[in-house]
Amino acid sequence: MNNMYNTNKITEQLITWYSKHKRDLPWRHSKDPYKIWLSEIMLQQTQVDTVIPYYKKWLNKYPTLKDVAHAAEGDLLKIWEGLGYYNRCRNFKKACDIVLSDYKGKVPTDFHAFIKMPGVGEYIAAAVLSIVHDKSYPALDGNIMRVLSRFMKKKTLSRYNKKVIYNHICKWMKFGSPGDINQALMDIGSQICKPNQAHCYKCPLENSCRATKTNLPESYPTPKQNKPIPNYDVVTGIIWDHDQFLILQRNEMNHLGGLWEFPGGKMKNGESQSEALIREIKEECGLEVNVKSKIGSIKHVYSHFSIHMTTFHCVSKNNTIIKTTQPYRWIKPVQIKDLPFPKANHKLFSILNKQGWHV
DNA sequence: GATTCGTGGAC
DNA sequence: TGTCCAAGAAT
Structure with a gap:
């Protein structure tokens, strides 16, 4: 099976291509495990161009792992605001706490120790340890799975095929730097071997790739069909008490745990x-309010549902009585x-700003 | 193993 | 406008 690939030669082509074409990314300027780790957390399901400004802002404020461990979660979330998947931020904070308390501030270099950290799965453990310490762990992200499914002409990414792909990359890693091989394959996936556009003529793997010979490399792997997501109608209230709400x-x-919001909730039928x-505010914080003017209405799409949120100015009849299960x-x-x-x-805030509220 | 996690780019 | 999906992990 493996004799159909010239492993040594392919690895050499891959490394040569990487040395010439690798992307100049901020986290490639250092091998500080804290910085590489942070970049991998931020890059989870998030495109490079989106991450870069967040990565710089974060490191500017928190240059070391110890700074994160000493920071308040709310301040970290403020840096993370807008990046999404907020558990990544809170898990990273927890992990930094553990590294400081249990590992004397040194990021574990052992795969099985590292993967125990909150928010660290097989991919991130493999990526960090291969890039920082050149340990031989294939980092099977979406890019690499796609590149290899085409290279080995695998229609499905079954658990068995993932194992085959993993073992195949391990062979390459005997002939070149594991960190460079992982990153080279990621760059190929994001820049050349794209989901709907495989620019095979640019690819260092073209000669050995089995999917490019089919004239339809984009059909590998078979795309999955996404479920339609429900929409919810939501109402929220800005409850004023003089100049505060x-x-x-x-x-x-x-x-969205740990983030702030206005009281409100889903509308019921009828x-x-x-x-x-009025019902939601009474349930959430025990306040009886009068609903005043409508501020505006926004739409927002999350991963698995969307909302149509309408917001009103409100005035409480009994401001001093508050009973919430949440901090307020x-x-x-x-x-x-x-x-x-x-x-x-923030979509709502921009409406408020247009109305002169200076938020 | 299927869902649940955000947001924005690309087309 | 809609649709897919991106350096995945936790449950």
Whole structure:
């Protein structure tokens, strides 16, 4: 089976291509395990160009792992705000705490120790340890799975085929730097061997790739069909008490955990917007409110559902009585910039700004 | 093993 | 406008 590939020659082509064409990325300027780790966490399901400004901002404020361990989670989330998948940030914070307390601040170099860290799976453990220490672990991300499924002409990415692909990359790693091989394959995947466009003429693997000979390399692997996502109609209220309004912090365990929001929730069948809003606010924080003017309406798409959120100004009849299961704060509009809010709220803030609220 | 996690780019 | 999907992990 493996004799059909000239492993040594292919590895040489791969490394040569990488030395000439590798992307100049901020996290490739250093082999600090903390920085490589951070980059891999941020890059999870997130494109390079999106990550770069967040990566720089983060390192500017938190240059070392110890700085993260000593930071407050809310301040870290503020840096992360807008990047999505907020558990990545909170897990990374937890992991840095563990490294400081249990490993004297040194990131584990052992695969099985490292993968125990919160937010570290097989991919990130392999990527960090191969890049930092040149350990021979294939980092099977979406790019590499696609490149290899085409190279080996595998229609499906079954567990068996993933193992075959893993073992094949291990053979390459006997002839070249594992870190460079992983990163070379990632660059090929993101720049050349794209999901819907395989530019095979640019690819250092072209001579040996089995999918390019089919004239339809893009049909590997077979794309999966996505389920349609539901939409929810949501109402929220800005409850004013003179120059301040109420915000709630979302529960750790829930969607968007740790971020702040306005009180409100999903509308029920047959309910008017103000009825739903009055009911939700009463349930969430025990306040009885009068619903005043409509501020605006935004749409936002999450991974597995979308919302149509309408927001109203509200006035409480009993501001001093608060019983919430969540942390809450009364803040002035200017303080919004100090706290992390989800993207949907920022769409609302831009409406408020147009109305002269200076948030 | 299938779902649940955000957001924005590309087309 | 809609659709896919990106340097995946946790449950």
